[in-house]
Amino acid sequence: MSPVKLSAKEGVLNFLNKYDCFLFDCDGVLWLGDQLLPKVIETLNFLRSQGKKLIFVTNNSTKSRVQYVEKFKKFGLNVNKEEIFGSSYASCIYLEKFLNFDKSKKVWVFGESGIEQELKEIGIESIGGTDPALNVEFSNDNHFLKPDPTVGAVIVGLTTHINYLKMAATLQYLLNLEIPFIATNIDSTYPSNGMILPGAGSIIQSVATCSHRTPIACGKPNQNMLDVIVAAHGINRERTCMVGDRLNTDMIFGLDGGLGTLLVLTGIESEENVFKQEKDKQPLYYADKLGDIYEFLNEA
């Protein structure tokens, strides 16, 4: 079946009837940089009014869900913490529920406060992370290089505060193969201020290289993220649709997970790209923008 474009009221109604739950990628779908996209508020309000479940999924690990709620608020979007799934939260839940982490142990964090805060919320102590004692000139007798025996896992995510001491200290933990190595997400880059900047994957690859280990990745398109969401919300995959702006992450994430898929063209993809994809990697639906759902339903 060829991708169906949402281009009139009837098509939108058919689409909505198929799903009870929608997972949304955020940047490129709800907003673009610091600009809210048209009719997003109206569309989300309409979906809520119809009893649809909404979940917002982001690979950004630098913010916790609480910090994300604030970000949504700035766009005039009211969401609650439970509706948000960031990759740091997904990593913590994966550790807790899928790896049955012993909570008397600590987690070594190589990343930002998003990871630390989510760990704290589920009652796990962390070390490393944003500790200012780590922001020092490297010397090979620094006490952080002596692994703390109470550490039982390592979580690595994007940080713009990478330094050699953090890399070397993380390596000392990863040399112990009994300590799980979790990556919030493995995006190699992200766009910022019209530039391409190194993503979480670049930070993670530095310590993956020296430890000769491959991390368990918890962000899109890795299915660990979806497994965590399904477990947390008890959703029915067949009645759930992934909405995103990227074919190779969001749409693959949905397709691999057995979800419906809606690509919106407000991000990096064009209509042409949709049909250039191999058949089995094409989304089920696509639309010029998310707000079309509201606009077509309200047209004369």
Next chain:
Amino acid sequence: MSPVKLSAKEGVLNFLNKYDCFLFDCDGVLWLGDQLLPKVIETLNFLRSQGKKLIFVTNNSTKSRVQYVEKFKKFGLNVNKEEIFGSSYASCIYLEKFLNFDKSKKVWVFGESGIEQELKEIGIESIGGTDPALNVEFSNDNHFLKPDPTVGAVIVGLTTHINYLKMAATLQYLLNLEIPFIATNIDSTYPSNGMILPGAGSIIQSVATCSHRTPIACGKPNQNMLDVIVAAHGINRERTCMVGDRLNTDMIFGLDGGLGTLLVLTGIESEENVFKQEKDKQPLYYADKLGDIYEFLNEA
């Protein structure tokens, strides 16, 4: 042919007759950490007295050859700059001779002063590197993120002063596929103070990941290093022997390059390891230590 152990005077004489030039790995061969190994000075003096050419090869890119001469001096070893081949020097010569670098252009350095000094010696200007203006908190409007149009190459090596600004600025150059991407060496780790620390390869992999590029590697066991040495010294490969303490770097470097090979057991390998290797990866010769050359020649 099985590896031959140097274990008596006659064997040593046969070995020495086959070669006019010896390439030495340093740590584990000449010294171990800060300890000179036995009879190294006597062996090197003897080889010189026989008119043999000696070249010292190291993957350590943080020091220039001039800085290495000082290091040798501390061990009581007198060598001159021309006898030393560090991976930063090899990278600079590779750029100059093999890539015919336009010297009116600059090199962006992500690494230590060893690279900067070697570039300066061959008359190439560098930027980045140890510039203290790079040791600042990251912000996406930092002027280093605007690529300098006069930069014509990037050299990356080990640095314990990695930060996100240096990673991000290096990426901006690597996004231009016309700018060659040179790595001094790709060792994933190195030993220090009884620990394993992240090596040049871990630094390089961070920017290789976000740029989706593979560097030209100039250190052992990569043959670019040997090609540079052969070009600089005009040596005859068949009459040259690589002496080292590691099967998977030094010995592979020599074997791949068509050199003779002598493994010494003063570093990380054991006699057992020699014979565990596949036949075509075994060294031609091995010895308990380099100083055995002197000792066997002087035995009664």
